[in-house]
Amino acid sequence: MGRSTRLLALLQVMRRRRQPVTAATLAQELEVSERTIYRDLSALAAQGAPIQGETGIGYVLRPGFFLPPLMLTxxxxxxxxxxxxxxxxxxxxxxxxxxxxxxxxxxxxxxxxxxxxxxAPITIPGPDRKQFPENKVSLGLLRSAIRMRNRLSIEYVDQAGQHSRRVVWPVQIGFMDDARVLACWCELRDAFRFFRTDRILVAELGEPYPARRADLVRNFQASMRERVSSAPSVTTGGKDRQS
Structure with a gap:
């Protein structure tokens, strides 16, 4: 590996990590010596890369550093x-x-x-599945609520035709094979819930919810991992997860 290629690879490795990483770990991943890593870190810092850290503790690339995609394998x-x-x-x-x-x-x-x-790619996606049910509420409104951390007051109709009103904290929009779903924290159920976007009849923006979105996403992902680990191995019948 040439030096310029190695420097770019080192930046990419550090870019993937949010916590300090030791020179020994970097050396192992790039298959070079620790001495080479120390020299390369110094060279990158001298060229303006915002690298922080010290020997024995680890090094981290400060947020905000932009590395253009000059080299893609x-x-x-x-x-x-x-x-x-x-x-x-x-x-x-x-x-x-x-x-x-x-x-x-x-x-x-x-x-x-x-x-x-x-x-001429080696890999291609499966059959086209663009025939999604029509939404009555625009996904743009849902995206706005997610980005602005706004509560949403929604009217929802489930698979059985039963209507309900909820106040939710929107987390993410899931693009599934046959439908799109809004993942959110439901104030009524005091838990995370999924709502198919085509079954949301009305959605109104409310006040900001009292949580950091990063924390909400982290808790949501932990909840999903817990569900997967505890769920029995059966084929789902396509029922709503809203309740």
Whole structure:
């Protein structure tokens, strides 16, 4: 591995970590000596990379450092483009346009060889599943509530046709094969719940909820892991998870 390639690889390795990482760990991952890592860290810092840390404790790349995608391997190119194709199949108009723009930006920085790889990919997504039920509430409103940390007052109709009103703290929008779902904290149930977006009849923005969104997402993910670990191995029958 050449020095310039190694420096970029070192930045990428550090970029993936939020906690300090030791030179020994970096050396093991990049398959070089610790002395080489120390030299490379010094060189990157001298060139302006915001690296903090010290020997024996670890090093971290401060947030906000932008590293343009100058070098993508064939596998990385495959992974990124496969993800964008999935967005084409399952995303809404906003995400489809964003995927198109992202694909154009990525292609503009790929080498001629990598452009050929992107034009004839090894991996492709499955059958197109764009026939989603129509939403009565725009996904743009749901996205806005998630980003602004606003409560949502919703009217919902379940699979049995029963109506209910809820006040929820929206967390994420899930793009499934056959439907889209809003994952949120439900004040009525005092727990995380899923609501199919096509069954949300009305949604009104409310006051901000009293929590950090990062904490809410972390708790939601922990709740999902707990559900998966405790759930019996059976095939679901497509029933709503709203209750």
């Amino acid at each position: 064939e596998d990385e190119t495959e992974a990124v483009l496969l993800g964008l194709w999935y967005v084409d199949q399952r995303g809404d108009d906003i995400l489809n346009k964003a995927a198109e723009n992202a694909r154009a930006k990525i292609n503009s920085v790929l080498s001629e060889h990598m452009q050929a790889v992107a034009a």
